[in-house]
Amino acid sequence: MQCATMSDIDSFKTSIETFISERGWTPTRFGREIAGDPLFVFDLREGREPRSETRQRIARAMQVYASGEGGDTRPLRIGIAGLGTVGAALIRILTEDGDAIARKLGRRLVVSAVSARSRSRDRGVDISPFKWFDDPVALARSGEIDLYVELIGGEDGPALASVTAALENGCPVVTANKALLARHGVALAAAAEAAHAQLGFEAAVAGGIPVIKTLREGLGSAAITRVYGIMNGTCNYILTRMGNEGIGFEECLKDAQALGYAEADPTFDVEGFDTAHKLAILASLCFETEISADQVFVEGISRITQADIKVAADLGYKIKLLGMARKVESGIEQRVHPTLVRKSSAIAGVDGVLNAVALETNHVQELLLAGPGAGGEATAASVLSDILDIARGTQVPPLGVPSSELKPCERAPMRIHEGGYYIRLNARDVPGALAAIATRMGEGNISLESVIQRPDLRASEPGVEEETSRTVVLITHETIESAVREALERIAKDGFIVGQPQLIRIEEF
Protein backbone atom coordinates (compact mmCIF):
# COMPACT_ATOMS: atom_id res chain seq x y z
CA MET A 1 0.00 0.00 0.00
CA GLN A 2 1.26 3.48 -0.84
CA CYS A 3 1.07 6.15 1.91
CA ALA A 4 0.24 9.72 1.00
CA THR A 5 2.99 12.19 1.95
CA MET A 6 2.21 15.52 3.57
CA SER A 7 3.08 17.28 0.35
CA ASP A 8 0.52 15.13 -1.59
CA ILE A 9 -2.21 16.14 0.83
CA ASP A 10 -1.05 19.75 1.02
CA SER A 11 -0.98 20.18 -2.73
CA PHE A 12 -4.40 18.50 -2.97
CA LYS A 13 -5.76 20.95 -0.35
CA THR A 14 -4.16 23.89 -2.16
CA SER A 15 -5.69 22.88 -5.51
CA ILE A 16 -9.13 22.73 -3.86
CA GLU A 17 -8.70 26.16 -2.17
CA THR A 18 -7.63 27.65 -5.53
CA PHE A 19 -10.57 26.00 -7.34
CA ILE A 20 -13.02 27.35 -4.74
CA SER A 21 -11.63 30.88 -4.65
CA GLU A 22 -11.35 31.19 -8.48
CA ARG A 23 -15.07 30.51 -8.74
CA GLY A 24 -16.23 32.33 -5.63
CA TRP A 25 -17.76 29.04 -4.39
CA THR A 26 -18.49 27.97 -0.83
CA PRO A 27 -16.78 24.84 0.52
CA THR A 28 -20.24 23.22 0.73
CA ARG A 29 -20.86 23.80 -2.96
CA PHE A 30 -17.50 22.25 -3.77
CA GLY A 31 -18.39 19.30 -1.58
CA ARG A 32 -21.77 18.84 -3.24
CA GLU A 33 -20.85 19.39 -6.89
CA ILE A 34 -17.34 18.00 -7.07
CA ALA A 35 -16.72 15.65 -4.15
CA GLY A 36 -20.21 14.17 -3.77
CA ASP A 37 -20.30 15.00 -0.05
CA PRO A 38 -21.23 18.52 1.16
CA LEU A 39 -18.96 18.20 4.22
CA PHE A 40 -15.91 17.05 2.31
CA VAL A 41 -13.88 20.30 2.57
CA PHE A 42 -14.68 20.70 6.27
CA ASP A 43 -13.60 17.12 6.94
CA LEU A 44 -10.39 17.73 5.00
CA ARG A 45 -9.65 20.87 6.98
CA GLU A 46 -10.12 18.93 10.20
CA GLY A 47 -7.35 16.61 9.09
CA ARG A 48 -9.40 13.64 7.76
CA GLU A 49 -7.19 12.32 5.05
CA PRO A 50 -9.05 11.02 1.97
CA ARG A 51 -7.89 7.79 0.33
CA SER A 52 -5.70 8.05 -2.72
CA GLU A 53 -8.56 6.86 -5.04
CA THR A 54 -10.83 9.55 -3.60
CA ARG A 55 -8.19 12.21 -4.22
CA GLN A 56 -7.70 10.98 -7.79
CA ARG A 57 -11.44 11.04 -8.44
CA ILE A 58 -11.84 14.55 -7.06
CA ALA A 59 -8.78 15.82 -8.95
CA ARG A 60 -10.30 14.38 -12.15
CA ALA A 61 -13.68 15.98 -11.35
CA MET A 62 -12.01 19.39 -10.91
CA GLN A 63 -10.13 18.93 -14.16
CA VAL A 64 -13.30 17.94 -16.03
CA TYR A 65 -15.25 20.84 -14.54
CA ALA A 66 -12.50 23.35 -15.31
CA SER A 67 -12.15 22.19 -18.93
CA GLY A 68 -15.90 22.23 -19.39
CA GLU A 69 -15.55 18.86 -21.16
CA GLY A 70 -17.74 16.92 -18.79
CA GLY A 71 -20.50 19.40 -18.10
CA ASP A 72 -22.23 18.66 -14.85
CA THR A 73 -20.15 17.29 -11.99
CA ARG A 74 -22.86 17.15 -9.35
CA PRO A 75 -23.79 13.72 -8.03
CA LEU A 76 -26.49 12.20 -10.19
CA ARG A 77 -29.50 11.23 -8.06
CA ILE A 78 -31.07 8.01 -9.32
CA GLY A 79 -34.53 6.67 -8.56
CA ILE A 80 -35.02 2.93 -9.21
CA ALA A 81 -38.45 1.33 -9.55
CA GLY A 82 -38.44 -2.48 -9.51
CA LEU A 83 -36.04 -4.29 -7.21
CA GLY A 84 -36.23 -7.82 -8.61
CA THR A 85 -33.49 -9.71 -10.45
CA VAL A 86 -32.22 -6.68 -12.38
CA GLY A 87 -33.00 -3.89 -9.87
CA ALA A 88 -31.23 -5.65 -6.99
CA ALA A 89 -28.21 -6.43 -9.21
CA LEU A 90 -28.03 -2.77 -10.26
CA ILE A 91 -27.95 -1.61 -6.63
CA ARG A 92 -25.23 -4.16 -5.91
CA ILE A 93 -23.07 -2.94 -8.82
CA LEU A 94 -23.60 0.75 -8.01
CA THR A 95 -22.56 0.07 -4.40
CA GLU A 96 -19.56 -2.11 -5.19
CA ASP A 97 -18.23 -0.06 -8.12
CA GLY A 98 -19.24 3.40 -6.85
CA ASP A 99 -15.69 4.75 -6.47
CA ALA A 100 -14.47 3.35 -9.79
CA ILE A 101 -17.50 4.77 -11.60
CA ALA A 102 -17.04 8.19 -9.99
CA ARG A 103 -13.37 8.22 -10.98
CA LYS A 104 -14.21 7.49 -14.62
CA LEU A 105 -17.14 9.83 -14.75
CA GLY A 106 -15.94 12.75 -12.67
CA ARG A 107 -19.20 12.66 -10.73
CA ARG A 108 -20.89 10.27 -8.32
CA LEU A 109 -23.93 8.15 -9.04
CA VAL A 110 -26.16 8.12 -5.98
CA VAL A 111 -29.24 5.96 -5.56
CA SER A 112 -31.55 8.30 -3.70
CA ALA A 113 -34.98 6.66 -3.91
CA VAL A 114 -36.54 3.28 -4.71
CA SER A 115 -39.92 1.69 -5.27
CA ALA A 116 -41.06 -1.95 -5.42
CA ARG A 117 -44.03 -4.04 -4.35
CA SER A 118 -42.54 -5.11 -1.01
CA ARG A 119 -40.43 -2.90 1.21
CA SER A 120 -39.32 -5.70 3.53
CA ARG A 121 -38.39 -8.52 1.13
CA ASP A 122 -34.81 -9.77 1.47
CA ARG A 123 -33.02 -9.00 -1.81
CA GLY A 124 -29.47 -9.37 -0.57
CA VAL A 125 -28.96 -5.59 -0.82
CA ASP A 126 -29.54 -2.91 1.80
CA ILE A 127 -32.23 -0.49 0.65
CA SER A 128 -32.60 1.28 4.02
CA PRO A 129 -30.47 4.33 2.99
CA PHE A 130 -32.84 5.12 0.10
CA LYS A 131 -36.09 7.04 0.29
CA TRP A 132 -39.00 4.62 -0.20
CA PHE A 133 -41.95 5.24 -2.55
CA ASP A 134 -44.94 2.88 -2.62
CA ASP A 135 -45.92 4.31 -5.98
CA PRO A 136 -43.37 4.38 -8.85
CA VAL A 137 -45.31 7.21 -10.54
CA ALA A 138 -44.86 9.37 -7.42
CA LEU A 139 -41.13 8.54 -7.48
CA ALA A 140 -40.86 9.44 -11.18
CA ARG A 141 -42.65 12.74 -10.58
CA SER A 142 -41.00 13.59 -7.27
CA GLY A 143 -38.46 16.10 -8.59
CA GLU A 144 -36.02 14.55 -6.08
CA ILE A 145 -34.17 12.55 -8.73
CA ASP A 146 -32.11 13.37 -11.83
CA LEU A 147 -32.73 10.01 -13.53
CA TYR A 148 -35.55 7.46 -13.34
CA VAL A 149 -34.73 3.76 -13.86
CA GLU A 150 -37.73 1.53 -14.66
CA LEU A 151 -37.17 -2.17 -13.89
CA ILE A 152 -40.73 -3.23 -13.15
CA GLY A 153 -41.67 -4.84 -16.46
CA GLY A 154 -44.97 -5.08 -18.34
CA GLU A 155 -46.08 -3.20 -21.42
CA ASP A 156 -48.64 -0.97 -19.69
CA GLY A 157 -49.54 -0.43 -16.01
CA PRO A 158 -47.03 1.17 -13.63
CA ALA A 159 -44.13 0.84 -16.08
CA LEU A 160 -45.83 2.95 -18.76
CA ALA A 161 -47.39 5.39 -16.28
CA SER A 162 -44.12 6.04 -14.44
CA VAL A 163 -41.91 6.33 -17.55
CA THR A 164 -44.43 8.75 -19.07
CA ALA A 165 -44.55 10.77 -15.85
CA ALA A 166 -40.76 11.01 -15.64
CA LEU A 167 -40.42 12.17 -19.26
CA GLU A 168 -43.23 14.70 -18.86
CA ASN A 169 -41.27 16.06 -15.93
CA GLY A 170 -38.14 16.36 -18.10
CA CYS A 171 -36.46 13.56 -16.15
CA PRO A 172 -34.29 11.16 -18.23
CA VAL A 173 -35.27 7.50 -18.15
CA VAL A 174 -33.42 4.19 -18.42
CA THR A 175 -35.46 1.02 -18.86
CA ALA A 176 -34.80 -2.68 -19.60
CA ASN A 177 -38.42 -3.18 -20.59
CA LYS A 178 -38.69 -4.46 -24.16
CA ALA A 179 -42.42 -5.18 -23.89
CA LEU A 180 -43.03 -1.52 -23.03
CA LEU A 181 -40.80 -0.27 -25.85
CA ALA A 182 -42.18 -2.69 -28.43
CA ARG A 183 -45.65 -1.27 -27.83
CA HIS A 184 -45.05 2.36 -26.87
CA GLY A 185 -41.45 2.96 -27.97
CA VAL A 186 -42.21 5.50 -30.70
CA ALA A 187 -44.52 7.57 -28.45
CA LEU A 188 -42.02 7.42 -25.59
CA ALA A 189 -39.16 8.44 -27.90
CA ALA A 190 -41.28 11.40 -29.07
CA ALA A 191 -42.04 12.35 -25.46
CA ALA A 192 -38.33 12.16 -24.60
CA GLU A 193 -37.39 14.34 -27.59
CA ALA A 194 -40.07 16.91 -26.72
CA ALA A 195 -38.81 17.11 -23.13
CA HIS A 196 -35.10 17.12 -24.18
CA ALA A 197 -34.70 14.16 -21.84
CA GLN A 198 -32.77 11.01 -22.76
CA LEU A 199 -34.40 7.57 -22.97
CA GLY A 200 -31.92 4.68 -22.66
CA PHE A 201 -32.84 1.02 -23.23
CA GLU A 202 -29.59 -0.85 -23.89
CA ALA A 203 -30.65 -3.68 -21.54
CA ALA A 204 -33.94 -4.22 -23.37
CA VAL A 205 -32.32 -6.17 -26.21
CA ALA A 206 -29.94 -9.09 -25.71
CA GLY A 207 -29.17 -8.41 -22.02
CA GLY A 208 -25.49 -7.61 -21.64
CA ILE A 209 -24.67 -7.11 -25.36
CA PRO A 210 -24.22 -3.41 -26.30
CA VAL A 211 -26.20 -3.76 -29.53
CA ILE A 212 -28.35 -0.62 -29.20
CA LYS A 213 -25.30 1.60 -28.78
CA THR A 214 -23.59 -0.19 -31.66
CA LEU A 215 -26.55 0.50 -33.94
CA ARG A 216 -27.28 4.01 -32.73
CA GLU A 217 -23.76 5.34 -32.44
CA GLY A 218 -21.14 2.76 -33.42
CA LEU A 219 -22.05 2.10 -37.03
CA GLY A 220 -22.19 5.70 -38.15
CA SER A 221 -23.88 6.00 -41.52
CA ALA A 222 -23.67 2.29 -42.43
CA ALA A 223 -26.86 0.94 -43.96
CA ILE A 224 -28.05 -2.28 -42.34
CA THR A 225 -29.30 -4.88 -44.77
CA ARG A 226 -30.18 -7.65 -42.34
CA VAL A 227 -30.22 -8.30 -38.60
CA TYR A 228 -30.61 -11.73 -37.08
CA GLY A 229 -29.73 -13.61 -33.96
CA ILE A 230 -30.50 -15.41 -30.77
CA MET A 231 -32.24 -12.86 -28.58
CA ASN A 232 -33.79 -14.85 -25.76
CA GLY A 233 -31.56 -16.33 -23.08
CA THR A 234 -34.30 -18.53 -21.62
CA CYS A 235 -35.07 -20.29 -24.91
CA ASN A 236 -31.41 -20.73 -25.80
CA TYR A 237 -30.74 -22.15 -22.33
CA ILE A 238 -33.67 -24.58 -22.68
CA LEU A 239 -32.75 -25.75 -26.20
CA THR A 240 -29.08 -26.16 -25.23
CA ARG A 241 -29.84 -28.28 -22.17
CA MET A 242 -32.46 -30.34 -23.99
CA GLY A 243 -29.84 -31.04 -26.66
CA ASN A 244 -26.80 -31.64 -24.44
CA GLU A 245 -28.41 -33.40 -21.50
CA GLY A 246 -31.60 -34.86 -22.95
CA ILE A 247 -33.62 -33.10 -20.22
CA GLY A 248 -37.31 -32.29 -20.74
CA PHE A 249 -38.60 -28.85 -21.67
CA GLU A 250 -40.45 -28.20 -18.37
CA GLU A 251 -37.46 -28.99 -16.17
CA CYS A 252 -35.18 -26.71 -18.22
CA LEU A 253 -37.73 -23.89 -18.02
CA LYS A 254 -37.95 -24.22 -14.23
CA ASP A 255 -34.17 -23.91 -13.95
CA ALA A 256 -34.18 -20.83 -16.24
CA GLN A 257 -36.77 -19.24 -13.97
CA ALA A 258 -34.74 -20.04 -10.85
CA LEU A 259 -31.68 -18.42 -12.46
CA GLY A 260 -33.63 -15.18 -13.07
CA TYR A 261 -33.56 -15.49 -16.88
CA ALA A 262 -37.27 -15.86 -17.62
CA GLU A 263 -39.92 -13.15 -17.80
CA ALA A 264 -42.49 -12.89 -14.98
CA ASP A 265 -44.81 -14.71 -17.43
CA PRO A 266 -42.50 -17.22 -19.21
CA THR A 267 -45.00 -17.62 -22.06
CA PHE A 268 -43.39 -14.44 -23.42
CA ASP A 269 -40.08 -16.31 -23.64
CA VAL A 270 -41.11 -19.75 -24.88
CA GLU A 271 -43.78 -18.60 -27.34
CA GLY A 272 -41.33 -16.19 -28.97
CA PHE A 273 -43.02 -12.88 -28.02
CA ASP A 274 -40.01 -11.61 -26.06
CA THR A 275 -37.77 -12.22 -29.09
CA ALA A 276 -40.39 -10.51 -31.27
CA HIS A 277 -40.32 -7.43 -29.00
CA LYS A 278 -36.54 -7.26 -29.22
CA LEU A 279 -36.48 -7.87 -32.96
CA ALA A 280 -39.05 -5.12 -33.55
CA ILE A 281 -36.89 -2.66 -31.59
CA LEU A 282 -33.78 -3.66 -33.55
CA ALA A 283 -35.62 -3.48 -36.88
CA SER A 284 -36.69 0.08 -36.09
CA LEU A 285 -33.09 1.09 -35.38
CA CYS A 286 -31.77 -0.76 -38.45
CA PHE A 287 -34.30 0.42 -41.03
CA GLU A 288 -35.52 3.75 -39.57
CA THR A 289 -39.08 2.43 -39.34
CA GLU A 290 -41.67 2.60 -36.57
CA ILE A 291 -41.49 -0.23 -34.05
CA SER A 292 -44.10 -2.78 -35.14
CA ALA A 293 -44.06 -5.84 -32.91
CA ASP A 294 -47.48 -6.95 -34.14
CA GLN A 295 -46.08 -7.23 -37.68
CA VAL A 296 -43.62 -9.91 -36.58
CA PHE A 297 -44.32 -13.53 -37.61
CA VAL A 298 -43.90 -15.48 -34.35
CA GLU A 299 -43.51 -19.16 -33.48
CA GLY A 300 -42.05 -20.28 -30.16
CA ILE A 301 -40.19 -23.37 -28.99
CA SER A 302 -42.89 -25.08 -26.93
CA ARG A 303 -43.60 -27.62 -29.72
CA ILE A 304 -39.94 -28.59 -30.17
CA THR A 305 -39.43 -32.16 -28.97
CA GLN A 306 -36.42 -34.28 -28.10
CA ALA A 307 -37.15 -36.14 -31.36
CA ASP A 308 -36.62 -32.94 -33.40
CA ILE A 309 -33.44 -32.10 -31.54
CA LYS A 310 -32.03 -35.62 -32.05
CA VAL A 311 -32.95 -35.92 -35.74
CA ALA A 312 -31.60 -32.42 -36.42
CA ALA A 313 -28.33 -33.36 -34.68
CA ASP A 314 -28.04 -36.55 -36.78
CA LEU A 315 -28.43 -34.40 -39.90
CA GLY A 316 -25.69 -31.96 -38.75
CA TYR A 317 -27.94 -29.21 -37.39
CA LYS A 318 -28.83 -27.54 -34.08
CA ILE A 319 -32.19 -25.94 -33.35
CA LYS A 320 -32.10 -22.29 -32.23
CA LEU A 321 -34.86 -19.75 -31.72
CA LEU A 322 -33.87 -16.97 -34.10
CA GLY A 323 -35.21 -13.50 -34.74
CA MET A 324 -34.52 -12.15 -38.25
CA ALA A 325 -35.39 -8.91 -40.01
CA ARG A 326 -34.50 -7.58 -43.42
CA LYS A 327 -35.78 -5.23 -46.07
CA VAL A 328 -37.44 -6.99 -48.99
CA GLU A 329 -39.36 -5.59 -51.96
CA SER A 330 -42.74 -5.83 -50.27
CA GLY A 331 -41.65 -4.26 -46.96
CA ILE A 332 -39.83 -5.40 -43.85
CA GLU A 333 -39.67 -9.12 -43.20
CA GLN A 334 -39.63 -9.72 -39.44
CA ARG A 335 -39.80 -13.30 -38.23
CA VAL A 336 -39.15 -15.28 -35.07
CA HIS A 337 -39.17 -19.07 -35.13
CA PRO A 338 -37.17 -22.15 -34.22
CA THR A 339 -34.55 -22.64 -36.92
CA LEU A 340 -32.20 -25.40 -38.02
CA VAL A 341 -28.69 -23.99 -38.31
CA ARG A 342 -25.61 -25.96 -39.36
CA LYS A 343 -23.55 -27.12 -36.38
CA SER A 344 -20.49 -25.57 -38.04
CA SER A 345 -22.02 -22.04 -38.18
CA ALA A 346 -20.96 -19.36 -35.69
CA ILE A 347 -24.54 -18.93 -34.43
CA ALA A 348 -24.78 -22.66 -33.60
CA GLY A 349 -21.88 -22.24 -31.17
CA VAL A 350 -23.85 -19.70 -29.12
CA ASP A 351 -25.18 -21.88 -26.31
CA GLY A 352 -26.82 -21.63 -22.90
CA VAL A 353 -27.92 -18.19 -21.77
CA LEU A 354 -25.70 -16.53 -24.37
CA ASN A 355 -27.28 -14.40 -27.09
CA ALA A 356 -25.77 -13.26 -30.38
CA VAL A 357 -26.84 -10.55 -32.79
CA ALA A 358 -25.48 -10.41 -36.35
CA LEU A 359 -25.66 -7.15 -38.27
CA GLU A 360 -25.08 -7.19 -42.03
CA THR A 361 -24.15 -3.76 -43.33
CA ASN A 362 -22.90 -2.19 -46.54
CA HIS A 363 -19.63 -0.84 -45.05
CA VAL A 364 -18.45 -3.34 -42.43
CA GLN A 365 -20.07 -6.47 -43.88
CA GLU A 366 -21.03 -8.75 -41.02
CA LEU A 367 -20.65 -7.94 -37.35
CA LEU A 368 -21.45 -10.63 -34.77
CA LEU A 369 -21.94 -9.51 -31.19
CA ALA A 370 -22.27 -12.23 -28.56
CA GLY A 371 -22.64 -12.27 -24.79
CA PRO A 372 -24.97 -13.08 -21.91
CA GLY A 373 -28.55 -12.41 -22.93
CA ALA A 374 -30.26 -12.58 -19.55
CA GLY A 375 -29.56 -12.61 -15.82
CA GLY A 376 -29.38 -9.88 -13.21
CA GLU A 377 -25.73 -8.88 -13.40
CA ALA A 378 -25.32 -8.77 -17.19
CA THR A 379 -28.58 -6.87 -17.62
CA ALA A 380 -27.77 -4.42 -14.84
CA ALA A 381 -24.40 -3.77 -16.50
CA SER A 382 -26.26 -2.62 -19.63
CA VAL A 383 -28.60 -0.46 -17.54
CA LEU A 384 -25.50 1.07 -15.99
CA SER A 385 -23.98 1.85 -19.39
CA ASP A 386 -27.07 3.95 -20.22
CA ILE A 387 -26.84 5.67 -16.84
CA LEU A 388 -23.20 6.55 -17.53
CA ASP A 389 -24.10 8.04 -20.92
CA ILE A 390 -26.80 10.17 -19.36
CA ALA A 391 -24.48 11.27 -16.54
CA ARG A 392 -21.96 12.36 -19.20
CA GLY A 393 -24.63 14.39 -20.96
CA THR A 394 -24.67 12.31 -24.17
CA GLN A 395 -27.60 13.35 -26.38
CA VAL A 396 -28.96 10.98 -29.06
CA PRO A 397 -32.45 10.43 -30.46
CA PRO A 398 -33.66 7.27 -28.68
CA LEU A 399 -34.44 5.44 -31.93
CA GLY A 400 -31.38 6.66 -33.80
CA VAL A 401 -33.23 9.30 -35.84
CA PRO A 402 -35.83 11.81 -34.62
CA SER A 403 -39.09 9.91 -34.10
CA SER A 404 -40.87 12.13 -36.67
CA GLU A 405 -38.48 10.72 -39.32
CA LEU A 406 -39.46 7.07 -38.74
CA LYS A 407 -41.33 5.50 -41.66
CA PRO A 408 -44.27 3.11 -41.25
CA CYS A 409 -43.24 -0.55 -41.18
CA GLU A 410 -44.87 -2.49 -44.05
CA ARG A 411 -45.17 -6.20 -43.28
CA ALA A 412 -43.69 -8.60 -45.82
CA PRO A 413 -46.01 -11.66 -45.86
CA MET A 414 -44.54 -14.90 -44.59
CA ARG A 415 -46.21 -16.99 -47.30
CA ILE A 416 -43.69 -15.65 -49.85
CA HIS A 417 -40.72 -16.52 -47.66
CA GLU A 418 -38.23 -18.79 -49.43
CA GLY A 419 -35.96 -21.22 -47.67
CA GLY A 420 -35.25 -24.82 -46.75
CA TYR A 421 -37.64 -26.75 -44.49
CA TYR A 422 -37.43 -29.62 -42.02
CA ILE A 423 -40.76 -31.45 -41.98
CA ARG A 424 -41.47 -34.23 -39.46
CA LEU A 425 -44.58 -36.30 -40.09
CA ASN A 426 -45.95 -39.36 -38.39
CA ALA A 427 -47.07 -41.51 -41.31
CA ARG A 428 -49.45 -44.41 -40.83
CA ASP A 429 -47.58 -47.68 -41.17
CA VAL A 430 -49.55 -48.72 -44.28
CA PRO A 431 -48.48 -49.38 -47.88
CA GLY A 432 -48.44 -46.29 -50.09
CA ALA A 433 -48.13 -43.70 -47.30
CA LEU A 434 -44.63 -42.57 -48.15
CA ALA A 435 -45.38 -42.55 -51.88
CA ALA A 436 -48.46 -40.35 -51.29
CA ILE A 437 -46.43 -37.90 -49.25
CA ALA A 438 -43.74 -37.73 -51.95
CA THR A 439 -46.41 -37.21 -54.64
CA ARG A 440 -47.95 -34.24 -52.80
CA MET A 441 -44.52 -32.67 -52.41
CA GLY A 442 -43.82 -33.14 -56.12
CA GLU A 443 -47.16 -31.58 -57.05
CA GLY A 444 -46.14 -28.49 -55.06
CA ASN A 445 -42.80 -28.33 -56.94
CA ILE A 446 -41.02 -28.98 -53.67
CA SER A 447 -37.73 -30.68 -54.25
CA LEU A 448 -36.49 -32.92 -51.46
CA GLU A 449 -32.88 -32.99 -50.34
CA SER A 450 -33.39 -36.03 -48.11
CA VAL A 451 -36.06 -38.35 -46.72
CA ILE A 452 -35.50 -40.27 -43.51
CA GLN A 453 -37.74 -42.93 -41.99
CA ARG A 454 -37.51 -43.92 -38.34
CA PRO A 455 -39.62 -45.93 -35.93
CA ASP A 456 -42.30 -43.69 -34.38
CA LEU A 457 -40.19 -41.13 -32.54
CA ARG A 458 -43.26 -39.81 -30.77
CA ALA A 459 -43.30 -43.04 -28.76
CA SER A 460 -40.63 -41.44 -26.55
CA GLU A 461 -42.78 -38.33 -25.96
CA PRO A 462 -45.11 -38.09 -22.95
CA GLY A 463 -48.74 -38.89 -23.70
CA VAL A 464 -48.05 -41.18 -26.69
CA GLU A 465 -48.49 -44.77 -25.59
CA GLU A 466 -48.67 -46.91 -28.69
CA GLU A 467 -46.45 -47.09 -31.70
CA THR A 468 -49.02 -46.27 -34.36
CA SER A 469 -46.91 -44.83 -37.12
CA ARG A 470 -43.46 -44.32 -38.54
CA THR A 471 -41.69 -41.00 -38.33
CA VAL A 472 -40.80 -39.48 -41.68
CA VAL A 473 -38.47 -36.50 -41.85
CA LEU A 474 -38.22 -34.54 -45.09
CA ILE A 475 -35.55 -31.91 -45.75
CA THR A 476 -36.47 -29.67 -48.65
CA HIS A 477 -34.32 -27.63 -50.96
CA GLU A 478 -35.11 -23.92 -51.08
CA THR A 479 -38.84 -23.50 -51.64
CA ILE A 480 -41.72 -21.10 -51.02
CA GLU A 481 -43.53 -21.25 -47.66
CA SER A 482 -47.01 -21.22 -49.20
CA ALA A 483 -46.15 -24.29 -51.32
CA VAL A 484 -45.02 -26.23 -48.24
CA ARG A 485 -48.13 -25.29 -46.28
CA GLU A 486 -50.47 -26.27 -49.13
CA ALA A 487 -48.69 -29.61 -49.59
CA LEU A 488 -49.02 -30.36 -45.86
CA GLU A 489 -52.73 -29.58 -45.96
CA ARG A 490 -53.22 -32.02 -48.85
CA ILE A 491 -51.17 -34.70 -47.09
CA ALA A 492 -53.32 -34.30 -43.96
CA LYS A 493 -56.50 -34.64 -46.06
CA ASP A 494 -55.16 -37.84 -47.68
CA GLY A 495 -55.38 -39.45 -44.24
CA PHE A 496 -51.91 -41.00 -44.25
CA ILE A 497 -50.55 -39.10 -41.25
CA VAL A 498 -51.41 -38.96 -37.56
CA GLY A 499 -51.01 -35.88 -35.33
CA GLN A 500 -49.74 -32.48 -36.37
CA PRO A 501 -46.79 -32.20 -38.77
CA GLN A 502 -43.74 -30.40 -37.39
CA LEU A 503 -42.29 -27.72 -39.66
CA ILE A 504 -39.00 -26.01 -38.85
CA ARG A 505 -37.32 -23.55 -41.19
CA ILE A 506 -33.66 -23.99 -42.14
CA GLU A 507 -31.22 -21.09 -42.52
CA GLU A 508 -27.77 -21.28 -44.06
CA PHE A 509 -25.32 -18.77 -42.56
Ligand SMILES: NC(=O)C1=CN([C@@H]2O[C@H](COP(=O)(O)OP(=O)(O)OC[C@H]3O[C@@H](n4cnc5c(N)ncnc54)[C@H](O)[C@@H]3O)[C@@H](O)[C@H]2O)C=CC1
Ligand atom coordinates in the same frame (compact mmCIF):
# COMPACT_ATOMS: atom_id res chain seq x y z
N1 LIG B 1 -34.18 -10.83 -15.82
C1 LIG B 1 -33.51 -10.62 -16.93
O1 LIG B 1 -32.58 -11.37 -17.28
C2 LIG B 1 -33.84 -9.47 -17.79
C3 LIG B 1 -34.92 -8.66 -17.55
N2 LIG B 1 -35.18 -7.62 -18.37
C4 LIG B 1 -36.32 -6.74 -18.10
O2 LIG B 1 -36.06 -6.02 -16.90
C5 LIG B 1 -37.29 -5.76 -16.22
C6 LIG B 1 -37.21 -6.32 -14.81
O3 LIG B 1 -36.98 -7.71 -14.89
P1 LIG B 1 -36.69 -8.60 -13.58
O4 LIG B 1 -35.81 -7.87 -12.65
O5 LIG B 1 -36.26 -9.91 -14.10
O6 LIG B 1 -38.15 -8.72 -12.98
P2 LIG B 1 -38.59 -9.17 -11.51
O7 LIG B 1 -39.93 -9.77 -11.66
O8 LIG B 1 -37.52 -9.96 -10.87
O9 LIG B 1 -38.70 -7.78 -10.74
C7 LIG B 1 -39.74 -6.87 -10.94
C8 LIG B 1 -39.76 -5.88 -9.80
O10 LIG B 1 -40.78 -4.92 -10.06
C9 LIG B 1 -41.49 -4.70 -8.86
N3 LIG B 1 -42.85 -4.27 -9.15
C10 LIG B 1 -43.86 -4.95 -9.74
N4 LIG B 1 -44.97 -4.19 -9.79
C11 LIG B 1 -44.66 -3.02 -9.21
C12 LIG B 1 -45.39 -1.83 -8.92
N5 LIG B 1 -46.66 -1.71 -9.27
N6 LIG B 1 -44.75 -0.83 -8.30
C13 LIG B 1 -43.45 -0.94 -7.96
N7 LIG B 1 -42.72 -2.03 -8.19
C14 LIG B 1 -43.31 -3.05 -8.80
C15 LIG B 1 -41.48 -6.05 -8.15
O11 LIG B 1 -41.74 -5.85 -6.76
C16 LIG B 1 -40.05 -6.48 -8.43
O12 LIG B 1 -39.20 -5.89 -7.48
C17 LIG B 1 -38.39 -6.37 -17.09
O13 LIG B 1 -38.88 -5.40 -17.95
C18 LIG B 1 -37.63 -7.45 -17.88
O14 LIG B 1 -38.26 -7.75 -19.09
C19 LIG B 1 -34.40 -7.30 -19.46
C20 LIG B 1 -33.31 -8.06 -19.75
C21 LIG B 1 -32.95 -9.23 -18.97
Ligand SMILES: N[C@@H](CC=O)C(=O)O
Ligand atom coordinates in the same frame (compact mmCIF):
# COMPACT_ATOMS: atom_id res chain seq x y z
N1 LIG C 1 -36.46 -13.34 -20.41
C1 LIG C 1 -35.46 -12.70 -21.19
C2 LIG C 1 -34.65 -11.80 -20.33
C3 LIG C 1 -33.82 -10.88 -21.09
O1 LIG C 1 -34.27 -10.15 -21.95
C4 LIG C 1 -34.54 -13.74 -21.81
O2 LIG C 1 -34.59 -14.90 -21.38
O3 LIG C 1 -33.79 -13.40 -22.73
